[in-house]
């Protein structure tokens with residue numbers, strides 16, 4: 001795989017019950033970019049992230065990781081390349097101990113035992129979780145689970161990191177450590193988050209999802225000042241002018257109805 005990019009071309013996704021979570025999403029994230037994925041609850045961020053690693057399959061359109069489309073045949077290669085950290089760490093951790101969870105990816109890659117050991121050490125050190133090595137993931141706190149979930153992905157040394165709300169539950173120190181870790185990760189990153197301080201610090205570019213569609217895609221500093229984006233993210237109330245015009249429209253409709 002020569003380039004570590006993510007390309008979505010007119011991607012749609014409907015859940016089995018029929019809810020259309022993504023409606024014609026297109027973007028390209030190129031090698032080394034660090035991009036924030038923003039949007040209100042239910043906007044479609046997690047759905048989009050699950051499509052990058054083929055945990056979900058697009059209902060229509062195409063997802064490409066590097067220069068290969070995601071298919072059953074290319075899936076193992078794609079999963080080695082894309083490190084996806086789920087929104088809920090309980091979906092990521094399923095082994096009896098932390099070290100077994102962190103070793104799971106490298107063992108699947110059939111790496112030699114010594115290399116697996118080195119990777120476990122490095123990944124747990126990176127998230128400051130060496131002391132949790134022999135603990136049961138099920139018995140960890142929310143923030144500890146989050147750190148271990150990130151380690152299970154780092155141990156695979158991915159070319160692309162896809163992180164779904166990575167800072168939730170982290171204490172101040174762990175939050176700062178994670179920002180430093182991501183700042184030093186030189187490959188492609190897509191980060192879904194409501195943590196705007198982190199976005200401002202880490203992500204020069206943001207993509208804003210609204211009701212399954214891309215509302216905006218551009219420089220973070222510009223987008224976060226844009227009225228339409230701020231409204232869509234719930235960062236501001238409707239401007240008074242809009243409230244007045246909605247009031248007037250409602251008034252006219254009511255009067256027309258009663259006449």
Ligand SMILES: Nc1ncnc2c1ncn2[C@@H]1O[C@H](COP(=O)(O)OP(=O)(O)OP(=O)(O)O)[C@@H](O)[C@H]1O
Pocket residue numbers: 015016017019020021039040041042043044045046047048087
């Ligand atoms: N398993 C599912 N079955 C049916 N609908 C789902 C399922 N998971 C999510 N949805 C719906 O799809 C839409 C997008 O959900 P998604 O989880 O992608 O949102 P999100 O942007 O990640 O939100 P949040 O900020 O709360 O994590 C929502 O309307 C949600 O209710």
Ligand SMILES: [Mg+2]
Pocket residue numbers: 045046047087164
């Ligand atoms: Mg989500």
